[in-house]
Amino acid sequence: MGNKKEKIKSAGQLIKIRDELKNASALDGVAKKHKITVHLGTCGIASGADIIKEAAELEINSRDRRSIMFSTSGCVGFCALEPMLTVQSFNRKPAVYYSLDEQKIKKLFQKHIDGGEIADELEPITEGSKLADFFNYQESRVLRNRGRIDPFNIEDYIAYDGYLGLAKALEFADSSEIIKIISESGLRGRGGAGFPTGKKWELCRAAKSPSGIKYVVCNGDEGDPGAFMDRNLLESDPHSILEGMIISALAIGSRRGYAYIRAEYPLAVTTFDHAIKQAREYGLLGDNILGSSFCFDIEIYQGAGAFVCGEETALLASIEGKRGMPKPKPPFPANEGLNGMPTLINNVETFSNIAQIILNGAKWFNSIGTETSKGTKIFALAGAVNNVGLVEVPMGMTLRDIVFKIGGGIAGDNEFKAVQLGGPSGGCIPETYLDIPIDYEKVKEAGSIVGSGGMIVLDEETCMANLARYFMDFIQDESCGQCVPCRIGTRRMLEILERITKGKGAEGDIEKLERLAEVIKETSLCGLGKTAPNPVFSTIKYFRQEFEEHIITQKSCERLHVKAKVKKV
Amino acid sequence: MQISDLPKYPLSQDEITVINEVIKKYRDKKGALIPVLQEIQKNIGFLPVEVQKKIAAELNIAEKEVYGVATFYSFFSMIPRGKNDIRVCLGTACFVKGGKKIADKIQKELGIKPGQTTLDRKYSLQVNRCVGACGLAPIIIINDKIYQKVKTEEVMDIIYSYNK
Numbered sequence: 001m002g003n004k005k006e007k008i009k010s011a012g013q014l015i016k017i018r019d020e021l022k023n024a025s026a027l028d029g030v031a032k033k034h035k036i037t038v039h040l041g042t043c044g045i046a047s048g049a050d051i052i053k054e055a056a057e058l059e060i061n062s063r064d065r066r067s068i069m070f071s072t073s074g075c076v077g078f079c080a081l082e083p084m085l086t087v088q089s090f091n092r093k094p095a096v097y098y099s100l101d102e103q104k105i106k107k108l109f110q111k112h113i114d115g116g117e118i119a120d121e122l123e124p125i126t127e128g129s130k131l132a133d134f135f136n137y138q139e140s141r142v143l144r145n146r147g148r149i150d151p152f153n154i155e156d157y158i159a160y161d162g163y164l165g166l167a168k169a170l171e172f173a174d175s176s177e178i179i180k181i182i183s184e185s186g187l188r189g190r191g192g193a194g195f196p197t198g199k200k201w202e203l204c205r206a207a208k209s210p211s212g213i214k215y216v217v218c219n220g221d222e223g224d225p226g227a228f229m230d231r232n233l234l235e236s237d238p239h240s241i242l243e244g245m246i247i248s249a250l251a252i253g254s255r256r257g258y259a260y261i262r263a264e265y266p267l268a269v270t271t272f273d274h275a276i277k278q279a280r281e282y283g284l285l286g287d288n289i290l291g292s293s294f295c296f297d298i299e300i301y302q303g304a305g306a307f308v309c310g311e312e313t314a315l316l317a318s319i320e321g322k323r324g325m326p327k328p329k330p331p332f333p334a335n336e337g338l339n340g341m342p343t344l345i346n347n348v349e350t351f352s353n354i355a356q357i358i359l360n361g362a363k364w365f366n367s368i369g370t371e372t373s374k375g376t377k378i379f380a381l382a383g384a385v386n387n388v389g390l391v392e393v394p395m396g397m398t399l400r401d402i403v404f405k406i407g408g409g410i411a412g413d414n415e416f417k418a419v420q421l422g423g424p425s426g427g428c429i430p431e432t433y434l435d436i437p438i439d440y441e442k443v444k445e446a447g448s449i450v451g452s453g454g455m456i457v458l459d460e461e462t463c464m465a466n467l468a469r470y471f472m473d474f475i476q477d478e479s480c481g482q483c484v485p486c487r488i489g490t491r492r493m494l495e496i497l498e499r500i501t502k503g504k505g506a507e508g509d510i511e512k513l514e515r516l517a518e519v520i521k522e523t524s525l526c527g528l529g530k531t532a533p534n535p536v537f538s539t540i541k542y543f544r545q546e547f548e549e550h551i552i553t554q555k556s557c558e559r560l561h562v563k564a565k566v567k568k569v
Numbered sequence: 570m571q572i573s574d575l576p577k578y579p580l581s582q583d584e585i586t587v588i589n590e591v592i593k594k595y596r597d598k599k600g601a602l603i604p605v606l607q608e609i610q611k612n613i614g615f616l617p618v619e620v621q622k623k624i625a626a627e628l629n630i631a632e633k634e635v636y637g638v639a640t641f642y643s644f645f646s647m648i649p650r651g652k653n654d655i656r657v658c659l660g661t662a663c664f665v666k667g668g669k670k671i672a673d674k675i676q677k678e679l680g681i682k683p684g685q686t687t688l689d690r691k692y693s694l695q696v697n698r699c700v701g702a703c704g705l706a707p708i709i710i711i712n713d714k715i716y717q718k719v720k721t722e723e724v725m726d727i728i729y730s731y732n733k
Contacts, residue, residue: 079704228701
């Protein structure tokens with residue numbers, strides 16, 4: 001690595017390289033006995049994974065280096081247990097050691113590496129251990145490479161069939177075949193709206209561009225608070241996104257793409273930038289991709305901190321160097337997008353799905369899921385749950401299974417109250433609806449949205465009126481100010497919610513909130529405004545008595561809930 | 570706040586050189602306003618009005634447009650950031666785990682509101698939307714270092730450890 005590579009010129013060459021890499025990294029029990037991987041995502045690093053890496057390197061250097069393969073990877077997705085390290089020994093199941101410190105590293109090396117036995121006193125996650133449930137109920141498709149590839153090394157991605165989807169797509173006689181497969185698969189946009197991906201691609205392919213220019217844009221402006229699926233993908237498996245973007249460019253006839261990544265994700269920007277450069281070196285991006293006549297290149301565009309830029313037309317305005325103000329649709333970006341040209345804009349997770357669908361076929365993808373929602377979806381499970389982390393589940397799994405089987409239930413002795421889905425555009429789902437399957441339509445019926453994947457579990461300590469106020473404060477602050485219902489309406493709603501949570505609410509305030517919410521939903525210009533009242537709708541619908549209690553008792557959150565807790569004891 | 574209310578912070582010769590270089594680098598690029606503002610914000614820590622005027626003139630963009638963009642995005646500031654930039658995350662996960670109380674505590678102790686800088690320019694405070702490290706909630710970030718599972722009673726010790 002590091003040397004100038006010769007460009008890969010054909011699918012055959014790619015497969016040959018893959019096989020060589022696979023052989024080179026396989027454990028043989030003789031020279032290569034163990035493979036140790038330290039997981040370095042943003043959360044891991046914040047928890048001290050850097051120190052763990054150094055400590056592990058020190059231990060390795062004091063032993064027979066040749067028998068131990070050492071590498072780093074992105075995030076494993078089990079945030080609650082960082083920092084983590086995986087040991088894979090010859091002919092054994094991997095053991096994941098967690099919540100590590102330097103002391104534990106010493107012990108781990110003595111027992112597992114020198115002694116050849118799993119260091120049970122550190123209670124690693126192995127097959128059958130209780131924490132393994134976190135992974136066992138998941139279906140890792142988009143996250144298949146979690147914890148096993150180094151995101152800074154394209155060869156790791158290639159070793160696990162990376163860029164074979166692209167190679168296959170290049171061999172189709174007609175590139176419209178790509179769109180046919182994506183349409184058949186039933187994949188829907190993972191950014192939140194759930195628009196059929198194949199349909200979007202078809203519209204963009206059919207769109208006429210007088211200058212011949214079409215753009216592909218990756219929406220990496222993951223702004224929903226409580227959502228970190230896209231950050232994780234950008235940091236841990238950047239090439240899967242790149243490959244999806246390249247395939248989409250081939251399908252619609254584009255030569256230029258942008259990845260818009262929010263400024264709050266510095267590690268994601270670094271990782272993705274590095275991936276782009278490596279892909280160019282290997283001839284997988286740029287001119288004559290894999291020796292074909294197809295040319296396509298990508299540039300990163302960094303956001304500057306504005307939630308509304310997650311809306312596609314606002315995002316495109318931002319790339320043009322303007323304020324991120326949404327535009328009325330139509331025209332849709334597929335016809336008139338960036339600089340007025342036809343533009344295909346998809347979310348990070350959507351692009352990450354593409355290569356595998358091309359490689360394994362539409363049937364493989366839609367064999368799991370529900371009638372209207374196929375494949376898997378990644379959720380960022382956080383809040384009052386034991387196993388906080390990133391989970392990928394088949395569409396159709398129930399919320400209850402996610403919270404209690406994968407999430408391990410509520411932390412401490414508290415009781416479950418609700419799940420907040422979809423961030424400021426979504427809503428809260430109470431206990432009574434926990435058995436609905438994850439499906440775009442079913443979740444909507446319950447008063448929320450699947451959204452981009454933020455899933456915050458709330459326990460009895462959360463005041464629902466205060467939560468509604470929190471989201472309204474967020475939206476009011478992030479409203480771009482262009483249209484009146486959103487700019488002024490959300491402010492009025494916030495004022496009422498502040499009044500209520502301060503114990504100064506008046507009779508009729510709840511009805512006023514509902515009226516305002518209805519008007520804002522009906523008359524706002526863009527998705528941000530139209531969905532802004534959702535958190536209020538759902539909290540009033542399921543937890544109306546909490547709002548009423550504030551108004552009747554004239555008590556602020558602090559006073560009301562302190563008393564409630566005392567009463568419980 | 571009125572523009573005229575903003576305190577004036579004179580720029581050093583080095584800072585002016587940096588600004589000129591950034592503008593030169595992007596002068597002929599389309600849609601370059603945001604990258605220009607980003608690089609200048611990163612290098613000198615703020616975007617004073619005089620600099621905005623200069624950018625407008627050199628990139629041939631209306632001043633109001635530069636001002637509009639500079640005030641639209643939360644990563645741009647017209648007040649210099651402090652030597653230690655504190656960001657408190659108020660994403661949903663941090664919020665339900667007490668992030669607001671942490672933000673209140675820092676405001677009270679340092680005597681500044683989000684978006685402001687202490688008079689000695691040692692600290693500046695911002696509240697952040699989610700940084701996507703929800704598993705570690707509640708978190709604060711000081712100069713790009715993330716502190717996880719922060720307790721209200723410990724937060725000032727963390728902050729004052731930068732005062733050395």
